[in-house]
Amino acid sequence: MERKLYFGIDYAEGAHPNIINKLVETNLDRTVGYGFDDYTELAKNLIREACDAQDAEVKLLVGGTQTNAVVIHALLKHYQGVISAETGHINNYEAGAIEFAGNKILTLPGKDGKISANQVQDYLEKFWQTPNYNHMVIPGMVYISQPTEYGTLYSKEELTDLKKVCEKYKIPLFADGARLSYALASPENDVTLEDMARYCDAFYIGGTKCGALFGEAVVIPNPNLIPNFFTIIKQHGAVLAKGRMLGIQFSELFKDNLYVEIGKNAILCANKIRHTLQESGYKLYLDTPTNQIFAIVKDDVLARLEERAVVTKWSKYSSDETVIRIVTSWSTTIEETDAFCELISSLAN
Numbered sequence: 001m002e003r004k005l006y007f008g009i010d011y012a013e014g015a016h017p018n019i020i021n022k023l024v025e026t027n028l029d030r031t032v033g034y035g036f037d038d039y040t041e042l043a044k045n046l047i048r049e050a051c052d053a054q055d056a057e058v059k060l061l062v063g064g065t066q067t068n069a070v071v072i073h074a075l076l077k078h079y080q081g082v083i084s085a086e087t088g089h090i091n092n093y094e095a096g097a098i099e100f101a102g103n104k105i106l107t108l109p110g111k112d113g114k115i116s117a118n119q120v121q122d123y124l125e126k127f128w129q130t131p132n133y134n135h136m137v138i139p140g141m142v143y144i145s146q147p148t149e150y151g152t153l154y155s156k157e158e159l160t161d162l163k164k165v166c167e168k169y170k171i172p173l174f175a176d177g178a179r180l181s182y183a184l185a186s187p188e189n190d191v192t193l194e195d196m197a198r199y200c201d202a203f204y205i206g207g208t209k210c211g212a213l214f215g216e217a218v219v220i221p222n223p224n225l226i227p228n229f230f231t232i233i234k235q236h237g238a239v240l241a242k243g244r245m246l247g248i249q250f251s252e253l254f255k256d257n258l259y260v261e262i263g264k265n266a267i268l269c270a271n272k273i274r275h276t277l278q279e280s281g282y283k284l285y286l287d288t289p290t291n292q293i294f295a296i297v298k299d300d301v302l303a304r305l306e307e308r309a310v311v312t313k314w315s316k317y318s319s320d321e322t323v324i325r326i327v328t329s330w331s332t333t334i335e336e337t338d339a340f341c342e343l344i345s346s347l348a349n
Contacts (some may be wrong), residue, residue, distance in 0.1 A: 005340045007273075008310040009209075010179065010291060010329035016211040016262060018252045026248060033241045035060055040247025046254035047205065047217055051197040057223040059233060060215055060246035064178045065094045066238050067204050067216040072143065073101040074232045075172050075202065075225075080140030082174075083120060085110030087149050089176060104137045112286050113148030117161035124169050142166055145176040146191065146203075147183045151292030156190045163199040172201035172225070179290065181210035181330070185263030188289035197221045205250075211262050211330045212249040262330035266291035269328040269337040276341040280348035285314075285323045293326040301347050308343055 006012060014020065031037035044058040061067045068090050072082050081104035084091050090098050091105050098105050108115045108123060120142055127133055142162065147153050154162075166173040175196060180203075183189050196203050197219060207215035220226060233239050240246055253259045270291045277284065277295050285294035296317050297305065302324065305311065312325040328337070 005309040005336055005343065007326045007328065007332075007340060008312050010182075010266070010327045011209045013329065013331045015213040015249065016252070016258070016330065018255075018258065019212060019249050022248050022252050023245070026244070029244075031244045033243055034239055035243030035247065037244040037247060039244045039251055043217070043247045043250035043254065046251060047219060050193050050254055050259075051219055051221075052194040053197040053219065053221045055221075055223055056197065057218075057220040057226070057229060059218045059220075059229060060240075060243065060250060061204075061218060061233065061238050062214050062216070062240055062246070063208060064089070064176070064204075064206065064216055065097050066236070067218060068094060068143075068176060069097040069101055070233055070236045070238050071174060071202055071204070071218060071226075072098055072103060072141065073236070074229060075174065076103045076140045077138075078102050079138060081106040081137040082141050082143050083108060083115070083123065083139050084143040085113060085115045085148070087113050088143060089145060089149050089178070090143060092149070103140075106137065106139055110148075112152045113145070113150035114152060114154060114158070115142075115144065117158065117165045120162065121165045121168075124165070124171075128169075139169075139171065141172045141174055143174050143176065145178070146196070147179055147186075147288075147290045147292075150286060150294065151179075151182075151288035151290040152286070153183055153186065153189050153289060154191065156195055159191055159195065159199045166201070173199065175200045175203035177204050178206035178216070179209050179292075180204075180206050181259050181263035182266050182291040183263075184260045185267050186289045187267070201225060205259070207246075207249060207253060209329070210259065211253055213245075215246045215249050217250050263291075266328040266330055266332060269332045269334065270326075272337050273326055273328070273341060273344075276345055280345045282344070282348060285317070291328045293328075295324055295326065296321050297324055304347055305344065309340060 205217040314323040
């Protein structure tokens with residue numbers, strides 16, 4: 001059977017060879033558990049250095065949904081909710097994990113996956129001016145993603161403006177960085193890791209979708225923001241006993257700027273596909289500068305495309321058209337990218 005070209009998700013692979021080699025090299029080492037080992041301490045220090053946040057609390061968790069649920073629950077009181085774009089990952093793709101933990105998601109209509117500081121300001125202002133607000137779920141924090149669920153980016157100016165609104169209302173700003181490597185690698189991005197640490201009260205550096213076998217690194221610039229954070233993580237069943245498995249992975253990702261460098265390959269391949277789509281007459285659903293591409297295709301074309309390639313059916317666009325998502329990753333090769341470009345070009349004719 002001919003192997004299909006795979007552009008469905010960016011976490012289908014194992015891990016970057018540096019990580020696999022290091023895991024093999026250290027396989028028989030014996031260390032203490034729960035993330036108190038030297039490998040994890042090295043990873044934390046490398047992350048603090050990259051973020052220019054020497055005092056930051058850094059905790060390593062296993063997956064994105066787990067991380068979002070733990071951090072949001074830790075930051076909110078039980079009667080508070082989290083402001084998010086309607087298209088936010090926590091609202092659509094985490095099976096109600098936030099509500100399951102006892103907090104409500106307060107959604108705002110997003111534009112290209114983003115919410116603006118003006119929207120948040122307007123929501124908070126109207127809420128606190130409502131005479132009977134004490135009968136309502138109180139907004140207690142703001143959640144964004146960098147990049148967003150649609151592969152778009154918050155600019156430094158947008159991030160700064162959101163931070164100002166959050167400071168005004170004394171609520172934290174939390175950024176989901178599941179695909180942060182691809183944001184940092186995009187030529188259109190102007191937000192650095194240092195900026196993330198400066199403007200976000202908490203954020204996480206995604207590993208699962210960015211070269212690791214699994215794992216996300218939570219960064220809390222003010223280490224006093226969440227007292228007893230380890231205990232809260234433990235309560236959620238989110239502490240990995242063999243914590244060094246996370247520490248080894250992130251120490252490798254943050255050596256020699258590897259975390260940013262491996263994202264560049266995904267951007268290169270995505271831009272090549274994006275250009276081919278446009279040159280071949282396909283319509284883009286929206287313009288994205290990272291590793292996710294959203295295109296509108298006829299259903300008959302999609303059927304033929306799926307015979308030879310794996311993509312994600314995102315949503316219906318019309319009675320005979322579908323929005324598809326095409327995703328590249330750190331391990332996507334130029335050869336398979338060229339083959340995919342040749343395929344979509346041939347189907348357009």
